Amino acid sequence: MARRNAATPQLGLDLAPDARAIQYLCGVDEAGRGPLAGPVYAAAVVLDPKRPIRGLADSKILTAAKREALYEKICERALGWHIAFATVEEIDTINILHASMLAMQRAVQGLAASGVVPDLVQVDGNRCPQVAFPVEAIVKGDALVKAISAASILAKVARDRALMALHSAYPQYGFDSHVGYGTPQHLAALAEFGATPHHRRSFAPVREALGQRPLFTGMAAAAPVIDDMADADADAFAGAAAAEAAQHVTFLPPEAS
Structure with a gap:
């Protein structure tokens, strides 16, 4: 989670010639809807127009090494970014689509809580999470909008690191x-x-x-200490799965309906 102050407005849609002047354009994407294991991750990113990042693209077409390199650049140069996830338990309770929306909602909430409050949220795909800011879905946004590309990279790398652990x-x-x-x-x-x-x-x-077969519990492992996750169920992400991404992840409870 990071932020810096910016005086220069950031333009909106990369692909729109008549894009609105937006100070904080937030790109959002998720990673991990299809796998059989692990949480679904999401990231929210506001890029700094004064510090452009070359090579941003849909994370799925990048090599793992390229994603890792871009991950570090995004974290260093973005005006603000936040990574969040929805647990396996939540996926099984509310289904993967709604869990993906929840993870994206948490990512945007975490970004805003850090002080980078979006003027516009653009989400990859054709559905939008419920957030307290103007939001629009962009089909193939991870290939068309740089902020969404950046979000797709953060979410993908964070999730891959968790599964490696x-x-x-x-x-x-x-x-x-x-x-x-x-x-x-x-x-x-x-x-x-x-x-x-x-x-x-x-x-x-x-x-x-x-x-x-019965549930396989594997090797006993101590749950990691995860920054900003004091309110999370201690068993929600036990073991080593979150260790790599832990310092960047906030687990926010669902908003009351």
């Missing part, structure tokens, strides 16, 4: 290679060992694995 507790699942996606290796591990507490029980392959 989870590999230390459950090495037999190969999280270091597939980061939770349903690859043949992952499906074979589910069939052999069953599901872990970090698997999404609402996803069909995980349900099938739980029907065949």
Whole structure:
């Protein structure tokens, strides 16, 4: 989580020739809707027009090394950024779509709480989370809007780091290679060992694995100390899964309806 003061307005949509003058344009994207394991992450980013970052693009088309390099540049140069997530338990309770919206909502809330209050929020895709600011969905926004590209990179890298750390507790699942996606290796591990507490029980392959084998708890591991997560359920992200991204993540409770 970071911020700097800025006096120069930032332009709105990168692709719009008649874009509005916006001081704080916030790009938002998520990572991890499809995997069978791990939380879904989201990031909110306000870029600094005085400190442009070359190479921003949809995180999915970048190599892991390029994403890591851009992650550091975004954190250093952005006017403000925030990463958040929705837990596996929340995914299984409210479904992955709503959990993705919740993670994005938390990312925007965290950004605003740091003092960078968006004038406009632009979200990748065709749906918008409920936020207290003007918001619009941009289809293929991660390829068209630099702030959304930056958000997609932060969310992807943070989630990948968390799943790499989870590999230390459950090495037999190969999280270091597939980061939770349903690859043949992952499906074979589910069939052999069953599901872990970090698997999404609402996803069909995980349900099938739980029907065949009991929950696999793996190696005992102490829960990490996670900054700004005092109100989170202590078991929500136990083990080493959040260690790499912990210092940048805030877990905010859902807003009251």
